[in-house]
Amino acid sequence: MKIGSLEVGEVGLGAWQAGGGAWSVDFAELRRAYEYALDNGISFIDTAEVYGNGKSEEFVGDLVKNRPHVVVATKVAGFHWGRILKSAERSRSRLGRIDLLQFHWPPPIYVPICKVVRDLEKAVTSGLTAEIGVSNFDVALMEKAATCTKKYEIVSDQVEYNPLKRVAERLISLGRSRRFVVIAWSPLAKGAVVKENLGGDRARMVDPTIRRAHTPEGRRVVQTVRRIAESRGASPAAVVLAWHKAKGSYPIPGVKNVKQAAEVVEALKLNLTEQEVRQIDEASAVFNEGKLWPSFFRYVPGFLMKAAFYVAKI
Ligand SMILES: NC(=O)c1ccc[n+]([C@@H]2O[C@H](COP(=O)([O-])OP(=O)(O)OC[C@H]3O[C@@H](n4cnc5c(N)ncnc54)[C@H](OP(=O)(O)O)[C@@H]3O)[C@@H](O)[C@H]2O)c1
Known part of the structure; x- marks a missing residue:
């Protein structure tokens, strides 16, 4: 499949x-996991300048330097709306190359969306990236952003989408007609849709989607996934990633070990039947409502957001 001009497999990776x-990890095992995935069919990896304050970008840069087939996506922090080019230059020096540059979350309400789009376009003109995208933009913001483009199209919108949070489905429909791809973050609901016992990582602490897994409806989704996995002799993670493929979203799961990486690779070859997709859809129908991105965040001044990220060590 394609994201703009970029040719990618049907499942990617997040880093x-x-x-x-925010995540507790064994870095040696993490490296083996990402190497395994990239050497066994996965050809897209997503990162961001805020992940470990550049640490994830350095990790990805090291992984892709001898793997020219891998498409590299990163994200400029939403609080860097006035310094997109400078941020992208720093990211490129850590990554070696950027194929898809995304704006991480909607800018504060007082910043015109067109200013952000214009600066993203400048990043293409100046050779910093091949394609541009956004992240956490809802349908209204995506419609607005599309009116701002002059030279280049916005080829992707990266938003939360998984069987416990399906509000992005209107965006997927819009993407089909406007030719942008919805990249699904937390495609496994941070693990909550594939298993019951989750680690206590800070990234999971205040996640409303994870809480849904413990409602009766959420448990029904987890059981449905497990039942399909057993009947197909597949892993629950591969089943959920195959559901993404069927729904038209582009999943970018994060992994921590080689076993999880192998299950991401497994998803490349797994296709669900229409009936299996319908079973997951029906079990998760109640999770088709809500907001993609809390509008409250757009009223927080950029410098406060930056300070919060610094303290929280995302
Ligand atoms: N644009 C944004 O605002 C935004 C926000 C969040 C994430 N993202 C991107 O999206 C990527 C993925 O999201 P995410 O990491 O939050 O969530 P995710 O991919 O849904 O879940 C990742 C976690 O699930 C568990 N897991 C992975 N594979 C598994 C398997 N096969 N079986 C069982 N458990 C498995 C692992 O944790 P344990 O081993 O600890 O269980 C892993 O850390 C990120 O890496 C990032 O690139 C973007």
């Missing part, structure tokens, strides 16, 4: 885990 910080 937030490599920032450390």
